[in-house]
Amino acid sequence: MPVDHTIPPTEGPSSAVSDPTEVPAPPADTHGPALPVLSPALPRRGLDSTELRFRGGFWGRHQDTNSSVTIPHCLAWMERLGWIENFDVVAQGRTAARPHAGFEFVDSEVYKLLEAMAWDFHRTGDPAADATFRALSDRIVAAQDADGYLNTCYGHDGQASRYSNLSLGHELYCLGHLLQAAVARLRTVGDDPLVEAARSAADHVCRRFGPEAPGGLCGHPEIEMGLAEFGRATGDIRYTEQAELFVRRRGFRTLPPPVLLGSDYFQDDVPLLSRTVWSGHAVRALYLAAGAVDIAVDLGDHALLEALDGQWHRTVSRRTYLTGGMGSRYADEGFGEDFELPTDRAYCETCAGIASIMVSWRLYLATGSVEFVDQIERTLHNVVAGAVSSEGNAFFYANTLHQRGEGTVTEPPSPRANSAFRAEWFDVACCPTNIARTLASLGSYSASVEDGRLALLQYATCEIRTEVGGAPVALAENTDYPHDGRIRIDVEEAPKQGVDLRLRIPSWAEGATILAEGPGVGDLRSSSPRRVDPGWVDLRAHAHDRLELLLPMSARATFPDPHIDAVRGCVAFERGPQVLCLESCDVPPPTDLEEILVDPSTVADRASGDVSVGAWGLPLPHAGSAAYGPAVPREPHPVGPVTLIPYSDRAERGTSAMRVFLPCSPSSEAS
C-alpha cells in the first residue's frame, strides 16, 4: 500500500540548526531546561537533551529509531487515514460534506506526535524535522475557532455540538495533549503559532469550565496534566487552578457513565483525595494521578500528595505486573481488584505503562524516593522497550505476560489490543504516538539535578553536561547495560571541591559493587570494589575520577506473592532490569509451551549471554478427558534446558506463544 507521506517544508525561521551529531545549543529565545516536567516548586528536575545525550547503547538506539522510523511512520499513518486532513476539513469549512475520520479522539494522536517531534528536534536540531513540524502545526492552528476552541469532531457544521458528550467526547482530553505539545515547543523553541493556539485554547477552557461557569469535566483525564504544565511553562497560575478545579470536581458521579460501564470507569465514583488505590480505566486513572501530583506540588496540597503516594504504593504492590504493567482487564482497559493479575489477559496497555512512568517520575521529583525510579526502570525496560518493534514500525497496545497460541497476523489497522503481534497501526492509536513522545524525551528521566547534587537514575551510554550548584559538571557514562552490568562513569569536569553524585542501585541488584579510581574520589577510593546496597549511593567525585559500578547480572528466579491467584505455583525469571520469557519457538517439539514446567534452581547464565532453565513436560490432556477430578495428574517427562529471552524481545521472530510465569516442576515446589 504505497503512500506519499511527505509534507512540503514551509519557509519559516529555523532555530537551532546544527550538526545533528553535536549537541545543539539551546534555542536563543527560550530560557531554562527543555523538559516535560519542570516546576520551581519541585526540589529537583531531569536533564534535557542538551544536558544528557545518549551515545548509542540500548536507549540511544531506541531513540534514534524513534527519530528516523517511528515518528515518520506515525505521521504517514495519520495522513493515510485522514486524521490530519480532519484539521484541513475544519479549516476549510467542509465538515458538513466530509465526515470526521477516525474515533473522536484522534486529534490527540496528532498532538502527541507534535510533542514527540518537538522534543526530538531539540535533540537533533534537524531543520527538515522542524519544517515538518511547522507545516503540520500550521494545519492544526488553521482549524482553531475564533474563541480558542479546537476540535475536529465537534462543534462545526454537521457535527455534534461542543461538549455535548463530556463522558466520551474527549474534547478536553485532546486539548490537554495540545497543551503538552505546546509546552514541548515553548521550552525547546519558544513562542510560536502552536503555543499561541494552545494559549488561546487554554483560555477558552478556563472561560468555559472556570469557577463561574456551569461546571463539567472530561471523561478522560489529561487536561489536568496539560493545564498544570502549561501553567508552569507560561508562569500563569490560572491554568494550574483550572486543573485543580477539574480534579476537585471529579468523583461525584456527575458524568453520565458509558453504556454497560459505571462511573468507576473514568474515576468519577470517588474523589481522588478519598481514594486508597487506583481503579477503573488504567490510563485515565494514571493521567489523573500525574496531573494531580503536579497540582499538589504547585499549590502545596500536602494531603493530596500524601494520598497519591499511598495510592501508588498499594497499586504497585497489589495491582501491578512484574513488568511494571498496569491494567488487568480487557473489558474496560482497567485495573482489577487487589491481586487480580491474570497473565494471559493481562492488559498492561502501553499507554498505562507510560502513564505510570509519568506518575512515578513526578512522585520522584517531589519526594526523591528511589522506589519510584526503580519502578520507572522496570516499566521502561519491560513495557515501553518491548511495545515497539526493533525496527520501530510496529507496536503492542496490550502487553500480556502469557500469549496462548501463536495467533495470526491480520492486516493493519488492528482494532486495538492484540497480544500476538506488534501491529503497524490501530484504530485506537494512542500507543504509537505515546511511545514516540516518551522515547524522544527519554533522556529527561535518566538523571536529575537538585540542590548541589547530580543523580544518575537510568544507566545508559551517554554524555552529561550540566550545572550542579551553579558549577559546570561533565560526565561520560559507558555501558552495555542492560546486557551487561558494568557501568563506567568518567568525571570529565567538576568544580574544584568536587561534585556530589548519587547513584541508584536498583532494588534487584543485591551484591552490586563500586570501584572508584582517580585523584579525587573520597571515601570510596579503594583498590578493590566496595559492595553497595540497593538504594542510593552518595559520593563526592572530582574531575578525572573514574567510577565503575558493577551490577550483578546473573539470571534470577522471581516468585510472586502467593495471593496472586493467576501465578500461584509459578516462577518468573529476570536478568538485570529485564524480565525474561519463554517463547514456543524455543521449546523443542513435540512438547507444547503449555506443557512446560521448570525447576527454578536450575536457571543458568550461558556464556553467550543467554539464560536457560531446566524444563519438564506435563502432557496436555486429550480433548474429551475430564478437566476436573479427584486427583491431579502429574507425570512430567524431562525436556532438558530451554532458552529464555528478554520479554521486550518477544514476537521478534514471528508470532509465538509465550509465557513469563512458568509452573514449577513438582520437584522444585519447596522453593
Place this chain on the structure above:
Amino acid sequence: MPVDHTIPPTEGPSSAVSDPTEVPAPPADTHGPALPVLSPALPRRGLDSTELRFRGGFWGRHQDTNSSVTIPHCLAWMERLGWIENFDVVAQGRTAARPHAGFEFVDSEVYKLLEAMAWDFHRTGDPAADATFRALSDRIVAAQDADGYLNTCYGHDGQASRYSNLSLGHELYCLGHLLQAAVARLRTVGDDPLVEAARSAADHVCRRFGPEAPGGLCGHPEIEMGLAEFGRATGDIRYTEQAELFVRRRGFRTLPPPVLLGSDYFQDDVPLLSRTVWSGHAVRALYLAAGAVDIAVDLGDHALLEALDGQWHRTVSRRTYLTGGMGSRYADEGFGEDFELPTDRAYCETCAGIASIMVSWRLYLATGSVEFVDQIERTLHNVVAGAVSSEGNAFFYANTLHQRGEGTVTEPPSPRANSAFRAEWFDVACCPTNIARTLASLGSYSASVEDGRLALLQYATCEIRTEVGGAPVALAENTDYPHDGRIRIDVEEAPKQGVDLRLRIPSWAEGATILAEGPGVGDLRSSSPRRVDPGWVDLRAHAHDRLELLLPMSARATFPDPHIDAVRGCVAFERGPQVLCLESCDVPPPTDLEEILVDPSTVADRASGDVSVGAWGLPLPHAGSAAYGPAVPREPHPVGPVTLIPYSDRAERGTSAMRVFLPCSPSSEAS
C-alpha cells in the same frame, strides 16, 4: 417504586382450565407431547409436563417460584421500562414521536417470557395466566407489519430501516425467539394468533433471506434454532432448510464486525463444519450449535453432527468451568483459549449455561450418550439454580467462581454483568427470561423415552405417567436430592412383561448402589444393595416394584487439570451434583477470605448436612511491600474448620466475597 403491572384479562377461549394441583389434560386441539425439542428424526424425546410433574422438592420449588414470582416479575419490569409498550407504539404508528425503549433486542425478552408463560400454563392450567398470555400476545401481534416483518426497533417511521445492521440489529435473533414462543404455544394450545404471527414472520424470513434472495445472516444466532423447531412443529421443511442456509452462510466474514471486535465474536470467522472448538461470544456460539444439531438431525447431516460432537468435547474439557459455566472473558462475553479459565473474571453468563444445556440436550437426544446428561446436571445445579435468587426476583447475569471483595449493591437496572449480587433487572436482560422459560419447561429434561425404554435423567421428586412402547407406565420418584442421595422409585403401572428402565448414575457417583425390591425386579432383585458404576444402569421393572438408588453424598475434593493456570495449586469441593464455595461471612475474623488455604484431606460432612474443611491463613502483605521477590513467603497460621456452602446458595445472606477454588495449604501439596 410502585408500578401497576396488572394486565386486564381479555375475553377469549380458555383451554385446559383445571384444578392447578392436578395434572391438566393436554389441550384438545394439539397432538403429541408438548416439548421444546421434538423431532421424528430423533430416537428419543423428553417428557412434557403432563407426563412428568414435579411434586415439591428442589426443582419443584424452583418451578413453583418461577411461576408465582419470576414470570410476573419479568412482566412487571418490561412494562415498567416500556419494552412491551414498544409494540403498542409500532401498532399505533407512533414510532416517530416515541423513541424505542431499551436496547435493540428487547423484543426477544418479551418473546422469551411468552415462551415461559406458554410452558408454564401447560403445567398449571391456570386460566388467569392464559389470559395474561393472550393479552400480551395480542399487543405483539398488533405490531406486525403486513408482510410478516415484526420488530419494534427497525423499519418504521423515524427508525433505521429493516436489516440495515445485520451485525448488531438482532432482528432475526428476535424473530427466532418469537418462533420458539410460537412452538411452545402450538405444542401446548394449538394454533392461535401468536402462532399465526410467527408463521407469517417465518415466511417473511424465508422470502427475504432465502436461496434466491440477496443473502444475509444475523450477528446473533438464534433464528436457526427457532426456524428448525418451527419447521418441526408445523411440519414445514422450508423452515428447516432456511435455518440450514443461515448456518452454511456463516463463517465467511461477510458480516461487518462490531467496533473493536472481530468476526470471531459472532462466529463469522470460520464455518461451523470446520470448527474444532467453540469460540467468540459464548451465547452466540452455543445457540448456533444448538440450532445446527437440530438441522443436522433433521436433514441427516452426519458430518455436521460429528463436528458438533467434537466441538462439545473439546469445549467441555478445555473451556468450561467446574460449574458447567462457559465463557471466560468479560470483554466480549466470550470463550477464551483452551485452559483460559480465570475464576475471578469467569463470565459464565447465565444464558450461556442455559444455551449449553440446549446443546447438550440435543446431542443427548441424538446420541443417547450419558456424558451430555451429566453435563446438563452440572450446569443446572451450579449455573441455573444459583442464577436466580431463592425468592425468584433477582438474578445473576455473570456467574463468577471467585468474588473478590464484597461489592456493593446498586439500584436496578444493573448494566449487565455484576458478580457481587443478584440484580432485580438488567439493561441487557436476556438472563431472567431465559431462566423463566428454562424452569417452566424443566421437566422435559428430567426423563426421556425411546423405543421401549424410559430413562430417568435428573433426579427429583416427581410423578411420571407416559407411554413406553405403546403401553402406559407410571412411576413415583421421591427424593430430597441434591441434599440427600437416596432416590426411591415406585413403579405404579407397567405392562405385564415389565418396562425397561434406564437410570443415570452421575459420573461423580463412584460407589452408588441400587436396592431393588418387589415382585418383578429381574436380575437386580436382592436383599442387599448392589453397587453400580457411573453411566447407565438398565433394568426391567414391573408394577409395584420399588427401587432405591443411593448416590454417595460425602463431600469430595476436586482438583483441576494442572494446565488450567488460574487454579493451579487449588482445590474445589463438591457434594453430589453441587459445587461448594466458601463465603467471606463464613471466615472467622480477622482472617480475610483471600488469606485462606485449605487441606483437602480434611474435608468433612457434618451431621447438619454442612461441609467443613480445615483452613489456615496466610496473611496478606502490607500495602507497599514487594509483590515479586526471590522467595515465596509462607507462614500460614491455623484458622480451624470453615463451613462450605453450595455455590448456588451464594450471596443469599447479603453480598459476600466468595471462592470456589481454594489454595491448598503447603502441608497438603502432595495431594
